[in-house]
Amino acid sequence: MDTRLWMSTLLFIATALMVFVAVLSYRKRYLPVARTMVLMMLAGSFYALGYGMEVLARSLEQVKLALQIEYIGIPFVTTLWLYQAIQFTGTAERYRRKLAVALFLFPVLLFVLHLTNDWHHFVYASYSLNAEAAFPLYTTAKGIAYNLHALYSYVVLAWGVGLFVAMYVRALPAVRKQILILLLGAFAPMAFNLLFWFGVQIDFTPFGFAVSGIAYAWGILRFNLLRLTPLALAKVFETIRDGVLLLDGEGRIVSYNGAAARIFPELESAQRRYPVPAVDILTEHPHLLQIIASDRVEDERFSFRRQLDGHSQHYSCSLSIIYDGGTLPVGQMILFSDVTELMENEARLRENARQLSELNAFKDKLFTVVAHDIRDPIALLVSLTDLLGDELTAAGIEHAEVFVELRGQVQSTYHLVDNLLDWYRSQKGAVVFRPTGWNMRQVVLQAMSLASPKAGMKAIRITERIDTALAVEADKEMLDLILRNLLSNAIKFTGVGGDIEIGAKSEEGRITVCVRDNGAGIDDKTSDMLRLEEPFSKGAISGGDSGDTRFGLALAREFVRIHGGVLRFESEPGRGTTFTFTLPEANSRRYYVEEEERNDESHTG
Numbered sequence: 001m002d003t004r005l006w007m008s009t010l011l012f013i014a015t016a017l018m019v020f021v022a023v024l025s026y027r028k029r030y031l032p033v034a035r036t037m038v039l040m041m042l043a044g045s046f047y048a049l050g051y052g053m054e055v056l057a058r059s060l061e062q063v064k065l066a067l068q069i070e071y072i073g074i075p076f077v078t079t080l081w082l083y084q085a086i087q088f089t090g091t092a093e094r095y096r097r098k099l100a101v102a103l104f105l106f107p108v109l110l111f112v113l114h115l116t117n118d119w120h121h122f123v124y125a126s127y128s129l130n131a132e133a134a135f136p137l138y139t140t141a142k143g144i145a146y147n148l149h150a151l152y153s154y155v156v157l158a159w160g161v162g163l164f165v166a167m168y169v170r171a172l173p174a175v176r177k178q179i180l181i182l183l184l185g186a187f188a189p190m191a192f193n194l195l196f197w198f199g200v201q202i203d204f205t206p207f208g209f210a211v212s213g214i215a216y217a218w219g220i221l222r223f224n225l226l227r228l229t230p231l232a233l234a235k236v237f238e239t240i241r242d243g244v245l246l247l248d249g250e251g252r253i254v255s256y257n258g259a260a261a262r263i264f265p266e267l268e269s270a271q272r273r274y275p276v277p278a279v280d281i282l283t284e285h286p287h288l289l290q291i292i293a294s295d296r297v298e299d300e301r302f303s304f305r306r307q308l309d310g311h312s313q314h315y316s317c318s319l320s321i322i323y324d325g326g327t328l329p330v331g332q333m334i335l336f337s338d339v340t341e342l343m344e345n346e347a348r349l350r351e352n353a354r355q356l357s358e359l360n361a362f363k364d365k366l367f368t369v370v371a372h373d374i375r376d377p378i379a380l381l382v383s384l385t386d387l388l389g390d391e392l393t394a395a396g397i398e399h400a401e402v403f404v405e406l407r408g409q410v411q412s413t414y415h416l417v418d419n420l421l422d423w424y425r426s427q428k429g430a431v432v433f434r435p436t437g438w439n440m441r442q443v444v445l446q447a448m449s450l451a452s453p454k455a456g457m458k459a460i461r462i463t464e465r466i467d468t469a470l471a472v473e474a475d476k477e478m479l480d481l482i483l484r485n486l487l488s489n490a491i492k493f494t495g496v497g498g499d500i501e502i503g504a505k506s507e508e509g510r511i512t513v514c515v516r517d518n519g520a521g522i523d524d525k526t527s528d529m530l531r532l533e534e535p536f537s538k539g540a541i542s543g544g545d546s547g548d549t550r551f552g553l554a555l556a557r558e559f560v561r562i563h564g565g566v567l568r569f570e571s572e573p574g575r576g577t578t579f580t581f582t583l584p585e586a587n588s589r590r591y592y593v594e595e596e597e598r599n600d601e602s603h604t605g
Contacts, residue, residue, distance in 0.1 A: 004055045004056060007052075008056050011048045011049070011052030011207075013210070014045075014048040014206055014207060014210030015045045015052065017214065018041045018048065018210070018212075019045050020217065021213045022037070022042050024217060032087050033084055033087045037084060040080035041216070043076045044209035046070065047073040047206050047209060049070075050066045050069030050070030050071075050073075054067065054070065054137075057137055058137070063137060064127075067124075068114070071110075071115070075111045079156055081156070081160055082157070083100060085159075085164055085182070088167070088179075089166070089167045091163055106152055110123070110145060114145075122143045122144055122145040123143050123146050124140045124141065124143055124146065127140055161186060167179055168180075177219075181216065181218070184212070184215045186212075188209070188212050188215070193205040193208065240257055240259060241259060242259055242335050242337045243257065243261075244257045244333065244335055245334045245336075246322075247334070248330065251278050251293060253274060254275045259336070263308075263315070263336055264281065287304075288304060291319060292332065296319075298321070299320045300318070302317050303315065303316060311340075312340075314342075314343045315336045315338055315339060315340075316339045317335065317337070318334070318337075319334050320335070374417060378410065378413055378414045378417055381414075385407035433475050433478070435473050435474055435475050437586035438473075440504050441466040441468050443479055443480070444502050448462050448464065448502070451484070451491060454488070454491055455487075455491050458491065458497075458498070459497045460491055461498075461500070462499075462501075463499070463501050463502070464502045464503070466504045467504070470504055471586035473583070473585065473586040475562075478563070479559075481555065481556065482560060483515075485555065490517040493517070493519040493520055494517045494518065494519035494576075495519060498518050500517045501516045503516070510582045512581075512582050516576065517578075518575070519576055520573070521571045521572050521574055521575050521576055521577055522577055564584060565581050565582035565583050567580070567581040568581070
């Protein structure tokens with residue numbers, strides 16, 4: 001085969017190969033590095049395509065046309081490679097655009113100079129027919145622009161190689177493979193071009209770009225070239241909020257991120273070049289050095305504390321073993337998570353818990369005082385006012401009704417204190433819940449008898465509508481308190497000559513009890529207050545005075561809840577109020593057996 005024919009064939013194959021790499025790179029065009037790779041491969045393909053046409057040229061005009069195609073790529077290919085190295089290594093990120101403009105000024109100028117070379121001959125001074133061989137058809141005398149571009153290209157390549165070598169030294173093993181592939185893509189064209197400068201008549205540089213294309217295609221398909229650049233990995237590494245130290249198998253610090261530098265300012269010493277033995281930097285932290293030096297093969301968690309700027313910083317640390325593909329450990333990674341704020345919050349919570357404990361102890365003492373030093377004297381006052389009130393009324397002494405009012409206030413205060421103590425015991429869990437079967441009508445009649453004297457003072461009629469067969473499963477003391485509070489509330493806010501009705505019915509295994517009055521009712525404002533969420537608030541009922549209404553209802557609600565029921569109310573101002581609560585229904589047959597047993601015990605006693 002003719003030399004020119006097989007050379008042009010190889011060059012066209014190289015062109016196709018570089019176009020193929022450009023297509024592969026275009027699929028990842030969202031990455032700046034991939035876009036630069038597309039442009040670089042296209043520039044190299046124009047170089048190879050034009051050179052293939054130059055090999056087949058039969059005249060000077062065809063040679064010049066081929067050179068014009070070559071120079072679509074020749075001025076830019078090495079500059080694009082350097083720019084890719086800058087992107088790949090993250091160099092001058094803040095000044096990337098200005099740097100790109102500066103780098104591409106000369107390539108653009110060279111392209112224009114070659115396009116107009118016939119006017120000034122700065123690139124090629126002359127063309128002469130090659131009489132000694134059929135290829136190359138013409139030999140050229142190089143101009144000043146050509147020589148300057150050659151010098152520029154080698155400076156650019158050396159610059160890029162320096163960036164890649166520096167990145168290679170501090171890169172992770174997975175990234176080093178990508179760097180080697182990109183370095184090979186630069187060395188191959190440079191090596192072939194050196195042959196041309198050392199006297200070889202044929203320029204093999206495009207074949208070097210073919211080698212680069214093969215290397216890049218292999219890297220993209222095999223090693224995920226362009227998928228994650230060292231810059232991206234470095235950004236991930238730097239943006240981790242936790243401090244990270246990377247150590248090799250010899251206990252030397254290989255790398256660290258900014259968060260680690262803030263934890264250990266000694267890492268930033270300008271005189272140190274990494275890797276550095278950890279013992280030379282972490283001398284003030286023997287515990288940490290001991291953990292690093294131990295021959296462990298499993299990950300470990302530990303705590304670490306140090307003083308920074310006069311403040312104690314706390315860290316939760318994890319040490320991870322790094323393996324080289326298999327089971328051979330090749331290094332360690334230590335992660336420092338700042339938990340200072342968490343520790344301070346825990347300390348504050350412990351202090352708050354201590355204060356709450358003291359407050360609870362004070363509250364218990366306070367309720368003890370209420371129970372023994374307040375309740376008993378008030379109970380005595382209730383008894384005395386009852387005796388004196390009856391005597392004054394019988395004697396017909398003037399202003400006896402004032403004393404009657406005083407007696408009512410004393411009794412109301414006594415009930416408030418009693419409710420308060422009951423509520424306290426329920427909240428503390430001191431209330432014993434012993435549900436047994438009780439006849440609902442008998443319990444209600446007992447509550448009515450206790451409330452009758454107070455109702456009689458206002459000529460209020462209390463009636464009940466309860467089936468004698470209804471039995472409820474309840475704690476007797478709690479049930480009495482519930483009924484007492486509801487009846488007391490109804491009497492307080494029912495006018496003279498009013499009516500109160502108590503009813504009960506069985507519904508799906510539960511007893512529904514309602515206490516209905518025809519008093520003043522509850523207005524909208526007070527209705528919102530009586531949602532029983534704040535038991536210490538007192539709500540005024542329209543048409544009546546303020547008292548411990550809401551607190552008593554809150555206590556009743558709590559005891560109903562203990563029974564598994566719900567306390568509700570419905571009211572219409574001026575028409576009355578109905579309170580409803582539910583309790584579990586007792587087994588009637590079992591109730592009668594228990595009732596007979598209680599009766600037998602009472603007779604025996």
